[in-house]
Amino acid sequence: xxxxxxxxxxxxxxxxxxxxxxxxxxxxxxxxxxxxxxxxxxxxxxxxxxxxxxxxxxxxxxxxxxxxxxxxxxxxxxxxxxxxxxxxxxxxxxxxxxxxxxxxxxxxxxxxxxxxxxxxxxxxxxxxxxxxxxxxxxxxxxxxxxxxxxxxxxxxxxxxxxxxxxxxxxxxxxxxxxxxxxxxxxxxxxxxxxxxxxxxxxxxxxxxxxxxxxxxxxxxxxxxxxxxxxxxxxxxxxxxxxxxxxxxxxxxxxxxxxxxxxxxxxxxxxxxxxxxxxxxxxxxxxxxxxxxxxxxxxxxxxxxxxxxxxxxxxxxxxxxxxxxxxxxxxxxxxxxxxxxxxxxxxxxxxxxxxxxxxxxxxxxxxxxxxxxxxxxxxxxxxxxxxxxxxxxxxxxxxxxxxxxxxxxxxxxxxxxxxxxxxxxxxxxxxxxxxxxxxxxxxxxxxxxxxxxxxxxxxxxxxxxxxxxxxxxxxxxxxxxxxxxxxxxxxxxxxxxxxxxxxxxxxxxxxxxxxxxxxxxxxxxxxxxxxxxxxxxxxxxxx
Amino acid sequence: xxxxxxxxxxxxxxxxxxxxxxxxxxxxxxxxxxxxxxxxxxxxxxxxxxxxxxxxxxxxxxxxxxxxxxxxxxxxxxxxxxxxxxxxxxxxxxxxxxxxxxxxxxxxxxxxxxxxxxxxxxxxxxxxxxxxxxxxxxxxxxxxxxxxxxxxxxxxxxxxxxxxxxxxxxxxxxxxxxxxxxxxxxxxxxxxxxxxxxxxxxxxxxxxxxxxxxxxxxxxxxxxxxxxxxxxxxxxxxxxxxxxxxxxxxxxxxxxxxxxxxxxxxxxxxxxxxxxxxxxxxxxxxxxxxxxxxxxxxxxxxxxxxxxxx
Numbered sequence: 001x002x003x004x005x006x007x008x009x010x011x012x013x014x015x016x017x018x019x020x021x022x023x024x025x026x027x028x029x030x031x032x033x034x035x036x037x038x039x040x041x042x043x044x045x046x047x048x049x050x051x052x053x054x055x056x057x058x059x060x061x062x063x064x065x066x067x068x069x070x071x072x073x074x075x076x077x078x079x080x081x082x083x084x085x086x087x088x089x090x091x092x093x094x095x096x097x098x099x100x101x102x103x104x105x106x107x108x109x110x111x112x113x114x115x116x117x118x119x120x121x122x123x124x125x126x127x128x129x130x131x132x133x134x135x136x137x138x139x140x141x142x143x144x145x146x147x148x149x150x151x152x153x154x155x156x157x158x159x160x161x162x163x164x165x166x167x168x169x170x171x172x173x174x175x176x177x178x179x180x181x182x183x184x185x186x187x188x189x190x191x192x193x194x195x196x197x198x199x200x201x202x203x204x205x206x207x208x209x210x211x212x213x214x215x216x217x218x219x220x221x222x223x224x225x226x227x228x229x230x231x232x233x234x235x236x237x238x239x240x241x242x243x244x245x246x247x248x249x250x251x252x253x254x255x256x257x258x259x260x261x262x263x264x265x266x267x268x269x270x271x272x273x274x275x276x277x278x279x280x281x282x283x284x285x286x287x288x289x290x291x292x293x294x295x296x297x298x299x300x301x302x303x304x305x306x307x308x309x310x311x312x313x314x315x316x317x318x319x320x321x322x323x324x325x326x327x328x329x330x331x332x333x334x335x336x337x338x339x340x341x342x343x344x345x346x347x348x349x350x351x352x353x354x355x356x357x358x359x360x361x362x363x364x365x366x367x368x369x370x371x372x373x374x375x376x377x378x379x380x381x382x383x384x385x386x387x388x389x390x391x392x393x394x395x396x397x398x399x400x401x402x403x404x405x406x407x408x409x410x411x412x413x414x415x416x417x418x419x420x421x422x423x424x425x426x427x428x429x430x431x432x433x434x435x436x437x438x439x440x441x442x443x444x445x446x447x448x449x450x451x452x453x454x455x456x457x458x459x460x461x462x463x464x465x466x467x468x469x470x471x472x473x474x475x476x477x478x479x480x481x482x483x484x485x486x487x488x489x490x491x492x493x494x495x496x497x498x499x500x501x502x503x504x505x506x507x508x509x510x511x512x513x514x515x516x517x518x519x520x521x522x523x524x525x526x527x528x529x530x531x532x533x534x535x536x537x538x539x540x541x542x
Numbered sequence: 543x544x545x546x547x548x549x550x551x552x553x554x555x556x557x558x559x560x561x562x563x564x565x566x567x568x569x570x571x572x573x574x575x576x577x578x579x580x581x582x583x584x585x586x587x588x589x590x591x592x593x594x595x596x597x598x599x600x601x602x603x604x605x606x607x608x609x610x611x612x613x614x615x616x617x618x619x620x621x622x623x624x625x626x627x628x629x630x631x632x633x634x635x636x637x638x639x640x641x642x643x644x645x646x647x648x649x650x651x652x653x654x655x656x657x658x659x660x661x662x663x664x665x666x667x668x669x670x671x672x673x674x675x676x677x678x679x680x681x682x683x684x685x686x687x688x689x690x691x692x693x694x695x696x697x698x699x700x701x702x703x704x705x706x707x708x709x710x711x712x713x714x715x716x717x718x719x720x721x722x723x724x725x726x727x728x729x730x731x732x733x734x735x736x737x738x739x740x741x742x743x744x745x746x747x748x749x750x751x752x753x754x755x756x757x758x759x760x761x762x763x764x765x766x767x768x769x770x771x772x773x774x775x776x777x778x779x780x781x782x783x784x785x786x787x788x789x790x791x792x793x794x795x796x797x798x799x800x801x802x803x804x805x806x807x808x809x810x811x812x813x814x815x816x817x818x819x820x821x822x823x824x825x826x827x828x829x830x831x832x833x834x835x836x837x838x839x840x841x842x843x844x845x846x847x848x849x850x851x852x
Contacts, residue, residue: 045795049623051622051623051624052623052624052625054624054625057624057625059579130587130590131594133587133590133591133594134587135577135583135587135591136583137587138583138584138587150586150587151586151587151590152590202625204625205625205626223797224623224626224630224634224797225634225635225797225801226707226708226795226797227707250707250795251795251797252706252707252795253792253795253801254706254792254793254794254795256690256793257693257705257706257793257794257795260693260694260697260698260705260706261705261706261707263698264697264698264701264705266704266705266707423808424808425572425573425574425575425578425808425810426572426573426574428574428578428579428580429573429574429578430573432582441580442580443580463582463583463584463585464581464582
């Protein structure tokens with residue numbers, strides 16, 4: 001018996017040594033040492049199967065990532081983050097800012113067909129046609145009668161987009177839209193080869209002869225839920241500036257697998273914006289000095305249900321917001337260089353918002369506000385305050401943040417809280433229904449304009465408001481800003497609106513999002529916009 | 543026998559009906575719908591979508607329409623992957639899962655029996671101890687940890703295999719191994735213990751005394767009789783390996799059917815939930831039936847017809 005045990009132990013020990021011997025140093029990538037010209041092939045993981053690679057149907061980031069590289073709109077967001085002319089060669093805006101006339105350049109689809117103004121008209125009307133069930137059709141509501149046509153209240157012909165001839169596109173807007181050239185770079189505004197789409201309505205379902213595009217790359221392989229392969233589009237008008245020959249996009253769910261593949265050299269990139277790094281690896285990568293971090297236009301915030309006692313009191317809301325130590329949260333929990341948020345609009349749009357409207361972790365003021373708030377509500381002291389429920393969707397990071405905030409509110413203000421977590425779809429329903437007290441939510445900009453972060457709170461019952469908060473002055477300022485043609489004055493109006501918003505505090509901002517990733521050292525010029533959108537048009541290996 | 547099979551098939555249909563019904567209602571009770579998202583879509587668009595997919599109809603209508611769809615094996619379009627039907631997803635994903643599953647099954651059975659026989663024949667030798675400690679590790683380490691360890695040793699350190707993705711035969715080896723480890727260990731232990739039992743039987747002793755070589759005794763006489771429990775374990779195992787590989791598929795980035803089983807629920811992708819559940823149920827029920835039939839064929843002591851009352 002003793003002999004047996006000894007043998008078993010020896011075996012286990014041996015196994016242990018073998019395993020631990022494998023745990024040596026972590027080599028970071030294998031690039032850099034080749035002398036000959038590097039292969040211009042980019043390999044990346046996009047995590048999931050895209051919802052749809054039809055520009056009019058796509059409604060998610062993954063599809064967007066593929067479409068931005070295969071298609072091209074009237075404009076494209078350049079390396080500097082600003083919209084530049086792409087399919088359009090030139091444009092004119094009418095005096096009142098509602099009519100845009102675009103002149104198209106001589107460009108071709110990947111099968112050699114010319115890109116015409118009709119292709120744009122067709123694509124936009126297709127997306128607005130209610131029978132095509134585009135979930136992102138509302139991105140086109142800026143067009144005159146766009147919303148009416150999409151909801152069946154007006155014929156499609158009345159929509160404000162018209163191909164005057166093959167090279168001239170006239171776009172009429174519902175109202176002046178100062179950021180319209182940002183929008184025309186967005187994927188719902190991409191053109192479709194109308195000749196093919198009319199002949200074969202299923203053209204977008206698979207790669208093949210009928211899947212044609214007009215951007216820097218064209219899709220040659222689409223193995224559903226396995227991989228997508230793009231190659232350089234030799235029909236692209238600006239092909240001289242495209243250096244990558246091939247792009248392989250894998251679809252691997254597991255973030256740890258992705259990172260291992262990167263470390264072994266099977267991928268050239270791991271992490272945002274294509275997918276996400278495993279949260280617990282970020283600290284280690286940071287130490288190794290290979291982590292890249294870039295702020296993006298997105299904010300993580302706690303929404304207050306302003307119709308529930310005691311959150312109907314602005315001073316209580318403010319006390320809660322002020323008593324959060326954001327610095328501690330981004331340093332100890334999220335760890336990817338996030339910026340503490342004391343404002344609603346990200347600093348990439350309002351640079352001064354890096355400081356924000358109030359002091360982070362201002363416990364003194366918070367205590368004072370709480371006192372006053374309690375009095376206004378008729379409570380004698382904190383112990384009479386109802387228990388505040390903090391809701392979040394089931395996820396490790398959300399949970400840790402909620403626990404930290406629970407602790408801060410208890411320590412700083414003596415407020416009792418309870419945590420509630422739910423599965424994602426259940427959670428969203430609950431928030432949209434207003435069946436919550438305090439709940440976490442994230443918000444990412446669709447295009448580069450502050451209106452993105454304010455508009456959702458314009459109407460009490462707007463689809464994404466959730467806080468049930470409404471303010472006539474705030475609303476008025478937003479409406480005014482839409483009509484203002486002078487960009488400086490317009491931003492001023494939006495700033496004023498944000499100030500009101502932060503005074504009323506229907507949400508407590510926590511932090512502004514960042515993109516964190518690792519990449520091959522010799523990979524250059526991958527364009528990541530302020531929104532976190534990625535383009536590979538200019539990318540190359542040195 | 544035929545009567546028995548027909549009877550069983552009828553009970554399978556009934557079971558399927560119950561599964562489909564329960565799944566349908568559980569799915570609908572869960573809050574949210576396939577169009578739930580962080581950025582809420584305008585109510586008009588949502589209403590239009592609901593109408594298009596028939597989700598605005600009263601529940602009993604949807605339920606009966608659904609039963610018809612299942613009966614005609616047309617599960618409809620996926621909500622999450624536009625332009626792909628559930629039938630497409632199954633047709634794409636199942637062959638991958640099946641291939642992976644069969645490879646794992648082969649590894650598990652072949653090496654499991656081999657280890658078990660060696661261990662039994664050389665009882666209490668180092669062969670026995672090392673194969674049984676391996677078996678203990680195989681049974682106690684969960685497959686996702688096994689997967690990470692395999693990736694680390696064979697892909698990152700030794701660089702013999704790719705870490706993940708699906709393509710050539712080389713890509714299949716690590717995931718198949720990870721998937722096979724648990725059943726392999728189980729089969730090894732099972733084989734060893736029955737083999738030991740058989741080796742102590744009188745007829746083996748007789749064979750020995752007649753002067754047959756050890757090889758003949760072990761492989762011709764003992765092994766055959768000790769395989770019975772292994773075969774009976776194969777049925778549930780096959781179903782298990784083929785349907786339960788989603789963790790391994792996720793880690794290795796394999797486009798199999800397993801991922802749909804889990805993700806469709808988070809996505810509230812109603813049609814996929816129903817389609818995959820029905821499909822898996824059929825596989826499981828058939829596997830169980832098959833085992834019961836094979837049981838009766840191999841071991842005459844078990845009479846299938848005796849079970850008719852069940």
